Structures are given as structure tokens and as C-alpha cells.
Amino acid sequence: MTGRIGEAGVPPATPLTGQTTIAFASTGDNPNSGVAIANPGTGTATITFQLLDTTGTTAGPSVRKTLAANNHTAFFINQLFPNLGSFFVGTVRITSDIPVVSTALLFEHNGQFSTFPVFPLQ
Numbered sequence: 001m002t003g004r005i006g007e008a009g010v011p012p013a014t015p016l017t018g019q020t021t022i023a024f025a026s027t028g029d030n031p032n033s034g035v036a037i038a039n040p041g042t043g044t045a046t047i048t049f050q051l052l053d054t055t056g057t058t059a060g061p062s063v064r065k066t067l068a069a070n071n072h073t074a075f076f077i078n079q080l081f082p083n084l085g086s087f088f089v090g091t092v093r094i095t096s097d098i099p100v101v102s103t104a105l106l107f108e109h110n111g112q113f114s115t116f117p118v119f120p121l122q
Contacts, residue, residue: 015041033077035092
């Protein structure tokens with residue numbers, strides 16, 4: 001395969017200890033979203049992901065991950081929360097013991113994707 005298969009613009013991000021973004025998870029032809037997290041700090045970050053439904057109610061147990069200094073990782077929502085069923089719409093709250101940066105992406109079943117904003121939590 002030659003040529004570009006995708007491109008996304010991601011705005012500058014400020015490291016934060018609390019963030020939130022839209023979350024979609026699907027097992028079929030519906031969209032899936034993912035989050036990418038980077039730790040620009042000098043220590044290991046302990047990051048907690050909490051899924052909320054459209055009413056703001058917790059949609060299951062939170063998930064905790066660690067991320068070493070100067071590293072990055074990414075997850076689909078249905079990888080972080082594998083027991084969601086066939087379709088989920090809500091938000092994911094991302095909290096960390098040290099400031100991290102994140103961005104979110106939406107992936108369609110046909111290969112198209114777009115970026116989502118991530119909002120700071122107070």
C-alpha cells in the first residue's frame with residue numbers, strides 16, 4: 001500500500017491531573033473511541049479511568065494503569081472496559097497522581113477517524 005491512510009490534527013495540550021472526553025465503545029459497525037496518554041514528567045504516573053454513562057452515573061469499576069516518565073500509551077475504550085456490551089455512549093474521566101496529557105480519537109468501522117477534544121476537570 002502506498003500513500004497516506006489517515007491524518008489527524010491534535011492541538012497543544014497542557015499536562016493535567018484531571019481530564020474528561022467523550023467515550024464510544026462498540027462490538028459491531030458502530031464507532032469506537034480511544035485515548036492516548038503521555039507522561040512528560042520525571043516520575044511514574046498512576047492513571048485512573050472511570051467510565052460514566054450519559055446521565056453521569058458510573059458505568060462499572062474504574063481501571064488503573066501506570067505510565068513511566070517520558071512515555072506514552074493508547075487504549076480503545078472497549079479495551080479498557082471489555083464488559084460494556086454491544087454499544088456504549090458516555091464519557092471517560094481520566095485522573096492521575098501527576099499531570100499527564102491526553103487526546104482522544106473516534107474510529108469509524110470504515111476506517112475513517114477524527115480527533116476529540118479533552119476537557120480539564122476541576
